[in-house]
Amino acid sequence: MKKKSLLALAATGFAMSSVLAACGGDEKESNGGSGGEKDSFKVGMVTDTGGVDDKSFNQSAWEGLTKFGKENDLKEGTGYKYLQSAKQSDYQPNLQQLARAKYDLILGIGFLMAEDINKVATQFKDNNFAIVDMVVEQPNVASIVFKEQEGSFLVGVVAGLTTKTDKVGFVGGVNSDLIKKFESGFKAGVKAVNPEAEVLVQYAEDFNAAEKGQAIASGMYGKKADIIYHAAGGTGVGVFTEAKNRKKNGEEVWVIGVDRDQVEEGMPENVTLTSMVKRVDIAVEKVAKDTKDGKFPGGKIVEFGLQDGGVDIAPSKDNISEDILTKVDEYKKKMMDGEIKVPATDDEYKAYEASL
Amino acid sequence: MKLERFYGILIPILSIILGIAVGAIVMIAGGYDAGEGFYQLYYGIFGEPYSIGETLRATAPLIFAGLAVAFAFRTGLFNIGVEGQVLVGWMVAVWIGISFDLPTAIHLPLALIGAGLAGALWAAVPGVLKAVFHVHEVITSIMMNYIALYLTNDILRRYIGITNERTETVKESASLASTFLSELTDFSRLHNGIFVAVLAAAVFWFILWKTTLGYELRAVGFNKSAAEYAGMSVKRNIVLSFVISGVFAGLAGAMEGLGTFQNMTLNASFTGVGFDGIAVALLGANNPIGVVLAALLFAGLNIGGLSMQQVGIPPELIKIIIAFIIIFVASGYAIRLVIDRFTTKKDMAKTSKGAGK
Numbered sequence: 001m002k003k004k005s006l007l008a009l010a011a012t013g014f015a016m017s018s019v020l021a022a023c024g025g026d027e028k029e030s031n032g033g034s035g036g037e038k039d040s041f042k043v044g045m046v047t048d049t050g051g052v053d054d055k056s057f058n059q060s061a062w063e064g065l066t067k068f069g070k071e072n073d074l075k076e077g078t079g080y081k082y083l084q085s086a087k088q089s090d091y092q093p094n095l096q097q098l099a100r101a102k103y104d105l106i107l108g109i110g111f112l113m114a115e116d117i118n119k120v121a122t123q124f125k126d127n128n129f130a131i132v133d134m135v136v137e138q139p140n141v142a143s144i145v146f147k148e149q150e151g152s153f154l155v156g157v158v159a160g161l162t163t164k165t166d167k168v169g170f171v172g173g174v175n176s177d178l179i180k181k182f183e184s185g186f187k188a189g190v191k192a193v194n195p196e197a198e199v200l201v202q203y204a205e206d207f208n209a210a211e212k213g214q215a216i217a218s219g220m221y222g223k224k225a226d227i228i229y230h231a232a233g234g235t236g237v238g239v240f241t242e243a244k245n246r247k248k249n250g251e252e253v254w255v256i257g258v259d260r261d262q263v264e265e266g267m268p269e270n271v272t273l274t275s276m277v278k279r280v281d282i283a284v285e286k287v288a289k290d291t292k293d294g295k296f297p298g299g300k301i302v303e304f305g306l307q308d309g310g311v312d313i314a315p316s317k318d319n320i321s322e323d324i325l326t327k328v329d330e331y332k333k334k335m336m337d338g339e340i341k342v343p344a345t346d347d348e349y350k351a352y353e354a355s356l
Numbered sequence: 357m358k359l360e361r362f363y364g365i366l367i368p369i370l371s372i373i374l375g376i377a378v379g380a381i382v383m384i385a386g387g388y389d390a391g392e393g394f395y396q397l398y399y400g401i402f403g404e405p406y407s408i409g410e411t412l413r414a415t416a417p418l419i420f421a422g423l424a425v426a427f428a429f430r431t432g433l434f435n436i437g438v439e440g441q442v443l444v445g446w447m448v449a450v451w452i453g454i455s456f457d458l459p460t461a462i463h464l465p466l467a468l469i470g471a472g473l474a475g476a477l478w479a480a481v482p483g484v485l486k487a488v489f490h491v492h493e494v495i496t497s498i499m500m501n502y503i504a505l506y507l508t509n510d511i512l513r514r515y516i517g518i519t520n521e522r523t524e525t526v527k528e529s530a531s532l533a534s535t536f537l538s539e540l541t542d543f544s545r546l547h548n549g550i551f552v553a554v555l556a557a558a559v560f561w562f563i564l565w566k567t568t569l570g571y572e573l574r575a576v577g578f579n580k581s582a583a584e585y586a587g588m589s590v591k592r593n594i595v596l597s598f599v600i601s602g603v604f605a606g607l608a609g610a611m612e613g614l615g616t617f618q619n620m621t622l623n624a625s626f627t628g629v630g631f632d633g634i635a636v637a638l639l640g641a642n643n644p645i646g647v648v649l650a651a652l653l654f655a656g657l658n659i660g661g662l663s664m665q666q667v668g669i670p671p672e673l674i675k676i677i678i679a680f681i682i683i684f685v686a687s688g689y690a691i692r693l694v695i696d697r698f699t700t701k702k703d704m705a706k707t708s709k710g711a712g713k
Binding site for chain 2: 049077081083086087088089090093094096097100111112114119123134174176205206207208
């Protein structure tokens with residue numbers, strides 16, 4: 001009896017392993033097959049540790065890629081796909097994986113991947129790469145950056161016209177060239193419509209410190225600022241918390257969100273005045289499309305601004321009055337016509353302020 | 357009852373097989389093709405020189421973290437603070453790596469020693485608290501992890517300097533990078549740290565089994581009271597065990613700082629190396645060879661798991677497999693019972709047969 005059941009067990013084991021082996025074999029062949037079709041376009045992206053459902057950057061990029069894939073009848077998983085990184089050390093193996101699988105365009109989402117892209121792009125000169133929010137100088141890398149100053153200018157206009165105390169605040173994540181673009185644009189927008197207004201500026205030196213964001217916001221609201229624009233990622237969550245607490249106590253305070261429409265973050269107290277949206281999806285879709293059409297912008301910096309919808313003011317506008325929206329549209333037009341050049345650095349802002 | 361001798365090996369191997377089997381069930385339940393998944397996993401570990409290189413690259417810090425946990429465990433202590441010790445080791449290694457200009461023969465050892473000392477210092481805190489005040493080391497060492505996480509971020513920002521959320525790259529004279537190993541493995545990030553790690557496993561064995569100190573440490577681990585009765589200082593051994601464990605952990609950080617990344621990034625959350633170390637020590641049965649093998653396995657699973665995404669299987673599945681392997685190892689007692697039942701019956705059957713003749 002015993003022996004029989006043992007035998008049966010062994011037999012099942014064998015059967016199982018042969019099934020596994022068979023599957024393995026099939027896979028190998030199909031892998032080889034798909035590699036053979038040269039004309040099918042393949043595009044892949046590597047997420048940073050935030051993952052593809054981070055409600056921010058990665059998610060937006062994936063939405064753009066999905067749209068591109070669907071429009072071009074590509075199949076998810078073989079035509080367009082994403083690879084998730086659990087740790088920072090996974091960036092390189094993931095980029096390598098796509099490069100080895102001969103993807104025509106490989107996107108790295110987020111500036112943290114810059115060094116990894118740089119290295120992998122040097123090794124795989126025949127593949128095309130792109131990086132979001134950072135410049136990597138390689139002939140086969142397209143650097144996707146945004147004119148955050150333009151979108152920030154628009155929300156600055158809203159803040160300048162909405163403030164009742166003539167005082168608004170700006171909370172930055174880390175003091176860097178990137179966040180300076182937000183700050184300069186915002187200040188310029190406020191001053192354009194309300195030269196009297198004062199803009200308080202403070203950096204948390206952290207993108208993930210909600211408690212710091214809350215402390216800074218508390219200080220600013222305490223100094224009678226009634227609107228705070230944050231460009232501080234997770235730190236901004238604290239700004240929302242502080243604003244909601246104050247609104248519960250009857251104070252009239254607002255927050256301006258960043259990167260995407262942050263109206264939900266302000267609920268239920270409804271403290272989100274508006275948001276500056278950065279359309280990573282539009283940028284990703286555009287670069288993928290250009291690459292497919294044989295116009296890969298290798299070695300170039302591709303800037304996305306108001307003109308091409310890369311940055312904009314958020315679609316939910318319930319908290320902004322009609323008059324202000326008309327003003328916003330006016331300035332939008334001026335920027336697109338090139339009448340206003342929005343400052344992106346401290347020096348440019350000084351020159352701008354002097355010209356007012 | 358000859359099987360008894362093989363339990364040490366049998367239980368981990370059975371656990372691995374069972375863990376992978378559960379992984380297969382989860383894949384099938386999730387509607388994925390398990391065969392394809394395992395093929396990709398295999399390919400992701402052994403398929404190309406690059407993946408072999410990356411697997412070995414990921415092995416080095418895991419060996420150190422595993423040795424750190426195992427060392428403390430040999431003295432009957434749980435060092436759950438490896439994660440924090442990794443972080444301080446990483447930071448000090450990078451700091452030495454970027455701020456001095458020295459010949460390699462001095463710079464690299466200095467950076468490694470610095471990392472080891474930093475880890476030791478960090479581990480000494482729970483060690484002393486345990487020895488002097490009898491504060492449970494699990495609690496203190498866990499809490500030290502959080503202190504390390506936020507303190508290193510702050511020191512990096514304040515004193516070491518951060519651009520784009522990372523430090524400068526360490527000088528070449530302090531780097532573990534090896535052009536030879538990298539080119540051999542098709543430009544993976546494999547670095548000389550793997551040799552240091554294997555050497556450390558030998559040192560681990562030497563200290564514990566070839567020195568008086570090691571004998572004392574193990575004696576305390578077996579039975580504190582007996583050790584004290586025999587004239588050994590339990591307090592001293594507890595602190596020493598933690599300190600040496602911390603050296604291993606700090607060096608795990610040096611593997612990342614001087615090898616894999618060549619810099620340090622601001623960490624929003626733990627690296628996971630220290631926690632994986634607990635699993636490695638457990639699967640490796642706190643034995644140096646076992647730790648090296650277990651580190652290889654987990655590194656392979658982690659790197660190979662990335663490839664499973666090629667067929668749409670989320671890399672989180674690997675974490676499920678690892679978790680189940682650990683559960684099975686931890687419940688090794690149950691497996692032992694089952695084996696015992698089968699073998700005793702067989703033995704009995706044999707003897708009764710024999711008696712019948």
